[in-house]
Amino acid sequence: MTLLGRLKEDSGYTYRQLEQRAARRGDVLARSTIADMLRRDSLPRADTLIAFVRACAPAQDARTWLAARNRLAAATTPTFDTGSANAAAPVPRQLPAPPALFIGRADELRLLDAAVGQPDPLSRTVLISAVGGAGGIGKTSLVLQWAHMHADQFPDGQLYADLRGFGPEPTPLPVAVTLRGFLQALGVPPASVPHPVDAQSALFRSLVARRRMLVLLDNVRDTDHVIPLLPGTPTCTVLITSRHRLRGLTVTHGARTLTLDRLSETEARELLATRLGPARALQHRSALDALVRHCGGLPLALAIVAARAATHPDHPLDGLVRELRDTTVRLDALTTGELRADLRAVFSWSWRALTPQAGKVVDLLGLVPVVDISLPAVASLAGTSTPRAQELLRELEDTALVRQHAPGRFRMHDLVHLYSAQRGRNQQGGEDREAVRRLVDFYLHTACAADRLLDPRRHPLILGEPAPGCTPAVLTDASVAMSWFDAEQERVLESQRLAMQRLWFPQVWQLARTLVTFHARRRQAVEQLAVWRMGLAAAEQGASISARAMAHRYLGQAHSQNGEQEEGLRHLRLAVDRAHEAGDAAELARCHYALGVAADHAGDLRQALLHSREALAEFQDLADTVEIARALNAVGWECAQLERYEEAQDSCTRALTLFRQHGHPDGEADTLHSLGLIAHGTGQQHSALAYYRQALAVYHEVGNTRGEADCLNSLGGLHESLGQYREAHDSWQRLVVLLRVQGRAAEALQVVQRLDLLPL
Numbered sequence: 001m002t003l004l005g006r007l008k009e010d011s012g013y014t015y016r017q018l019e020q021r022a023a024r025r026g027d028v029l030a031r032s033t034i035a036d037m038l039r040r041d042s043l044p045r046a047d048t049l050i051a052f053v054r055a056c057a058p059a060q061d062a063r064t065w066l067a068a069r070n071r072l073a074a075a076t077t078p079t080f081d082t083g084s085a086n087a088a089a090p091v092p093r094q095l096p097a098p099p100a101l102f103i104g105r106a107d108e109l110r111l112l113d114a115a116v117g118q119p120d121p122l123s124r125t126v127l128i129s130a131v132g133g134a135g136g137i138g139k140t141s142l143v144l145q146w147a148h149m150h151a152d153q154f155p156d157g158q159l160y161a162d163l164r165g166f167g168p169e170p171t172p173l174p175v176a177v178t179l180r181g182f183l184q185a186l187g188v189p190p191a192s193v194p195h196p197v198d199a200q201s202a203l204f205r206s207l208v209a210r211r212r213m214l215v216l217l218d219n220v221r222d223t224d225h226v227i228p229l230l231p232g233t234p235t236c237t238v239l240i241t242s243r244h245r246l247r248g249l250t251v252t253h254g255a256r257t258l259t260l261d262r263l264s265e266t267e268a269r270e271l272l273a274t275r276l277g278p279a280r281a282l283q284h285r286s287a288l289d290a291l292v293r294h295c296g297g298l299p300l301a302l303a304i305v306a307a308r309a310a311t312h313p314d315h316p317l318d319g320l321v322r323e324l325r326d327t328t329v330r331l332d333a334l335t336t337g338e339l340r341a342d343l344r345a346v347f348s349w350s351w352r353a354l355t356p357q358a359g360k361v362v363d364l365l366g367l368v369p370v371v372d373i374s375l376p377a378v379a380s381l382a383g384t385s386t387p388r389a390q391e392l393l394r395e396l397e398d399t400a401l402v403r404q405h406a407p408g409r410f411r412m413h414d415l416v417h418l419y420s421a422q423r424g425r426n427q428q429g430g431e432d433r434e435a436v437r438r439l440v441d442f443y444l445h446t447a448c449a450a451d452r453l454l455d456p457r458r459h460p461l462i463l464g465e466p467a468p469g470c471t472p473a474v475l476t477d478a479s480v481a482m483s484w485f486d487a488e489q490e491r492v493l494e495s496q497r498l499a500m501q502r503l504w505f506p507q508v509w510q511l512a513r514t515l516v517t518f519h520a521r522r523r524q525a526v527e528q529l530a531v532w533r534m535g536l537a538a539a540e541q542g543a544s545i546s547a548r549a550m551a552h553r554y555l556g557q558a559h560s561q562n563g564e565q566e567e568g569l570r571h572l573r574l575a576v577d578r579a580h581e582a583g584d585a586a587e588l589a590r591c592h593y594a595l596g597v598a599a600d601h602a603g604d605l606r607q608a609l610l611h612s613r614e615a616l617a618e619f620q621d622l623a624d625t626v627e628i629a630r631a632l633n634a635v636g637w638e639c640a641q642l643e644r645y646e647e648a649q650d651s652c653t654r655a656l657t658l659f660r661q662h663g664h665p666d667g668e669a670d671t672l673h674s675l676g677l678i679a680h681g682t683g684q685q686h687s688a689l690a691y692y693r694q695a696l697a698v699y700h701e702v703g704n705t706r707g708e709a710d711c712l713n714s715l716g717g718l719h720e721s722l723g724q725y726r727e728a729h730d731s732w733q734r735l736v737v738l739l740r741v742q743g744r745a746a747e748a749l750q751v752v753q754r755l756d757l758l759p760l
Contacts, residue, residue: 004052005038011056018055027051028248033224042196043069045227047252092185094160095216098148099141101274104267108258112146115256116237128230128253130240133260134400134413135166135346136300139241140218142260147216147239154237156211159185161229165221166243166349172221175228179204182229201228209233217241221353223248243350245398261403262297262413271299275306280313287317294324295334296414301343304334327418334415347419350399358395362402364435365412366420369494375408376473377491380442381435383469409487436498438470443488443495444507445472447514450481454517454702457626457664459586461513464506482703485518493531500534508538509551516554521666523706523742525561532558549578549587553594560598568598589618589627596634609638626667629658633671640678648678666707669698673711680718688718709738713751725758 013021015031022029029051037044037052044052049069053062115129131139147158159182164173179200183193186207194200208215208231220226220242226249230238240246240255249255263271269292273281281288295301305324309317323333335342351359361382365373368381379389393410396402402410412420445466452460453475466472475481485492492511499507512535519528532555539551556571572595579588596611616631636652639645652674659667676691692715699707716731732751739748 004044004049007053007056008034008038013056018052021055022051025051025054027054028223028252029055030224030248036224043072043198045198046070090185090187091155092157092159094185095147095151095158095214096144096160098144101271102141102145103271103274104263105138105142105145105260108142108260109146109149111258112142112239115258116146116150116239127234127236128238128240128249128255130242130246130249130255130257131260132242132245132257132400134298134416135243135350136298136343137260137262137400138299139260141299143216143218143239143241147214151214154212154214156208156213158214158216160216160218162218163220163225165219165225166353167219168345168349172225175225176200178229183207197228204229205232208236210235212236214239220244220246222246223252227253243400244353245400247398259400259403263299263302264297265292268292268295268297268302272302272306275303276309280309280317284317287321290321291317291324294321294330298343298413298415300346301334301415304343308333331415331419331422343415344419347416350401351423353399354395354401358392358399361389361392362396362420363423364432365402366417366423367432367436368439368498370491371414371417372405372409372411373491374473374488375410376446376471377439377442378410380470380472381439383435383438386471433502434467434469436502437467437504440495440499440502440504440507440511441466441470442472443492444511444514445470446475446484447488447492447511449473450475450484451514451517453478453481454521455664455666457662458517461510463510478702482518482521485515489515489518489527493527496531496534500538503541505538505541506543509535509543509547511535512554513550517666521702521704521706523561523709523744525558526743528554529558529562545578545582546584546587549575549582549584549591552578553587553591556598557594560601563601565598565602569595572598585618586622586624589615589622589624592618593627593631593634596638600634600638605638605641609635609642612638625658626662626664629655629662629664629667629671632658633667633674636671637674637677640674640681643681645678645682648674652678665698665702666704669695669702669704669707669711672698673707673714676711676714676718680714680721685718685722689715692718705738705742709735709742709744712738716754720758725760729755729758729760 008018011018015034018034019029019031027047027050029048033048034052037048046066046069049065050062053060053065112129112131116127131143133139151158161178161181162173163178176197179197180190180193182204183200184190186204188203188207194203210233213231213236215229215231215236216239217226217229218241220240222242222244223246226240226246230253240249245257245259246255250257262268269288272292272295273288276284276288291305292302295305305320309315309320320333324330331344335344351362354362361378364381365378373381375390375393376386378393379386382389382392384392393402393404397404397410401416402412405411445463448461448463449472451458473484475484492515496508496511499505499511512531515528515531519525519531532551536548536551536555539548543551552571552575556568556575558568559565559571560568572591575591575594576588579591592611593615596608596615599605599608599611612631612634616628616635619627619631632651632655636648636650636655639648639651652671656668656671656675659665659671672691672695676688676695679685679688679691692711695711696708696715699705699711712731712735716728716735719725719728719731732755736748736751736755739745739751
């Protein structure tokens with residue numbers, strides 16, 4: 001090893017630089033592997049030696065080093081008659097018993113069949129399949145079930161070892177111990193087992209050569225832990241389980257990977273019902289459903305619940321349900337008093353395998369009420385760069401603590417998140433408070449930028465600087481902004497609740513303000529009602545009078561859109577009072593506009609027209625062009641419904657010109673819809689069709705599904721009046737889909753009833 005150490009010193013590279021240089025050449029050379037190779041006396045593996053030489057000194061011929069290494073290996077490996085040993089050795093049958101109860105996993109078993117299958121004597125590589133997943137997900141049960149189902153495919157025996165990569169023991173089982181056990185199982189006398197690990201590994205490969213054997217390596221820590229245990233013959237099959245994603249094994253040995261997820265609800269219910277017995281499961285059906293729900297499809301959790309229930313077979317299950325319902329004690333309930341049947345202990349073994357930086361990230365994830373989060377959000381939570389956050393998340397993903405269920409989005413199992421949350425509560429401090437503030441600011445500043453892209457003409461929301469270490473996401477256009485809101489709305493709402501819990505009142509009402517355009521386009525009145533209830537409560541805690549007026553206005557609009565007219569009007573009148581008190585003419589004008597919309601929803605068109613005209617006059621005094629256009633369209637819409645078509649046409653034509661001049665697509669589409677209604681009412685049906693279709697195209701382009709739904713309703717009615725029943729059916733069928741997506745089930749049912757009456 002002195003020569004290898006000298007080679008590293010002469011290269012001048014650090015361990016990290018050597019790892020990076022090897023990776024650029026397509027070699028796998030971990031820093032820990034380099035350190036271990038230079039520290040120990042045994043010979044390095046051939047692939048490690050080649051990668052190391054090529055990283056240190058690409059000009060040198062790695063084959064020379066490899067030849068020297070092989071000569072040393074031959075000189076130090078004791079002579080052993082493998083042929084006679086093969087003849088005399090018993091056929092090992094080391095598989096543990098299959099799981100007592102195995103439910104589901106049909107797809108996974110089929111995938112293992114496809115990945116492993118029958119050994120192919122013509123193949124030049126050993127068949128390796130690695131099964132990964134979180135602690136308690138059922139990896140060992142799956143591979144044991146498969147192994148026993150296919151034991152006849154391996155007439156020369158099955159070897160098994162628990163490598164203790166994750167468990168109560170502080171360190172994994174040494175490779176030498178596992179190899180010694182395998183060699184003795186293959187008939188090698190203890191005194192004949194060579195001492196160096198490389199020699200043991202070489203002898204193992206010699207003994208299993210040309211044998212049809214299964215080697216099951218359970219609970220592996222990492223790739224280095226398993227490579228010396230791999231046969232070198234294509235007649236052998238290797239099954240591996242690990243919480244760690246063995247990327248190196250895939251790169252260097254072509255291993256196929258299978259990652260287990262939670263059981264489906266049906267499988268989980270069947271598993272628990274079978275363990276409890278049919279009579280008890282039937283008697284306590286609702287409790288059974290609750291237990292399944294609280295276990296989150298985790299097989300170990302289900303097994304623990306079944307074991308606890310079995311200790312008191314005459315007791316109702318309601319007490320156990322109550323324990324699991326309470327998240328503060330749920331993990332206390334998921335234990336039988338033994339380490340390997342204690343969910344906290346099982347999860348803790350995964351934490352122990354993490355680097356300190358990755359461990360901190362997973363603890364921080366427990367501080368926030370999310371189990372689904374994006375890469376940029378994690379970067380801000382951790383106060384680090386996006387590339388570094390990606391590196392840390394990859395470590396968490398490799399250890400099955402998070403799963404990248406979509407590109408750039410990471411999810412934790414509910415019970416893993418609960419464990420992380422409890423760890424976070426036990427370790428809370430100033431640093432953790434700053435992390436939560438960074439996350440809230442990430443969503444606030446990104447949502448504010450997204451809202452500006454959706455409606456750049458709106459009066460801007462003035463924010464302070466984001467917390468140090470927070471890096472808001474960069475959004476390029478309105479389409480990207482809508483997609484961001486679609487993906488992140490739940491996270492924004494959670495951040496608002498988190499800010500309210502921390503008494504960060506400005507962020508609470510500001511977050512509500514960022515969602516206005518998105519909620520309007522998606523017609524999410526229920527969500528709008530929730531965010532503005534909280535937004536108003538926060539605004540009342542020291543916000544400006546104008547901000548309080550705005551909060552009352554938006555809350556009033558939400559109540560009105562939800563059919564709660566009296567409550568809506570109450571808040572809108574309070575908004576008018578606050579706007580007067582603040583002397584805020586612009587806010588007062590917006591309040592009158594909102595009162596007009598609310599009166600329209602209530603069916604009082606004359607009152608709606610009065611408020612819209614008052615808003616129009618006030619916006620004209622303020623010279624706010626876009627708001628003038630908005631009020632003009634409102635006046636035109638209400639006049640059209642009152643059959644005052646000439647005034648309606650003039651008002652909407654002026655509005656359309658202004659919206660197009662100032663690039664306001666939502667207003668343009670609303671006005672085209674109004675002009676379609678006017679044309680329909682005046683008998684200009686072809687013009688009405690053209691207006692509606694133009695409006696639909698603009699609504700669709702900007703993702704305004706609220707407008708699409710309203711316009712499809714009008715378009716279907718027009719087609720019906722023209723006797724174009726097929727076209728009416730198509731329009732209303734599309735409308736039903738949108739209404740259901742928007743949660744407007746009662747309205748969707750009404751449209752379905754209209755569809756049934758169409759004479760197709």
